[in-house]
Amino acid sequence: xxxxxxxxxxxxxxxxxxxxNENLKRVFLLIYRMLGNVADAQDLTQEVFIKALxxxxxxxxxEKAAHWLSRIATNTAIDFLRRHGRVTLCEIEAVPEPIxxxxxxxxxxxxxxxxxxxxxxxxxQVLTSRERAALLLRDVEGLPAExxxxxxxxxxxxxxxxxxxxxxxxxxxxMRRKA
Numbered sequence: 001x002x003x004x005x006x007x008x009x010x011x012x013x014x015x016x017x018x019x020x021n022e023n024l025k026r027v028f029l030l031i032y033r034m035l036g037n038v039a040d041a042q043d044l045t046q047e048v049f050i051k052a053l054x055x056x057x058x059x060x061x062x063e064k065a066a067h068w069l070s071r072i073a074t075n076t077a078i079d080f081l082r083r084h085g086r087v088t089l090c091e092i093e094a095v096p097e098p099i100x101x102x103x104x105x106x107x108x109x110x111x112x113x114x115x116x117x118x119x120x121x122x123x124x125q126v127l128t129s130r131e132r133a134a135l136l137l138r139d140v141e142g143l144p145a146e147x148x149x150x151x152x153x154x155x156x157x158x159x160x161x162x163x164x165x166x167x168x169x170x171x172x173x174x175m176r177r178k179a
Contacts, residue, residue: 134162
């Protein structure tokens with residue numbers, strides 16, 4: 001290989017690895033929350049990064065890489081749901097542990113966080129796939145409604161409707177759990 005090309009290729013590989021490492025957990029969690037299945041979420045996460053790396057020339061603004069990647073992840077998950085319908089759920093304990101947990105958390109805080117996470121995950125399952133996607137993209141990912149509409153290929157009004165319905169269903173779920 002040409003000695004002048006090697007450093008450029010090495011920088012490119014390091015850049016790609018950094019991109020994957022910085023976004024892997026967020027993309028996996030987004031897809032997992034949409035599908036509710038660890039194995040499928042792992043497969044689709046790999047698929048998302050393959051698509052993203054193949055299309056990295058389409059990314060005009062590196063500052064918007066997270067939104068761009070979220071869009072690819074959402075579309076990949078929605079396409080999967082269209083092809084396969086609702087998937088079977090796994091137990092929340094089967095979800096891989098986070099790469100690292102804050103060292104300052106006490107065992108009680110870890111337990112409370114795990115309980116909140118389990119309640120959140122099971123609450124998501126009462127939503128339709130479109131409601132779940134809209135709620136996750138808007139409230140968890142923090143995307144503006146316009147971007148959510150673009151990712152879900154629908155109008156901004158439809159997104160607002162999905163989010164409003166999802167919030168109502170989620171509140172009802174939480175009230176039933178407390179009762």
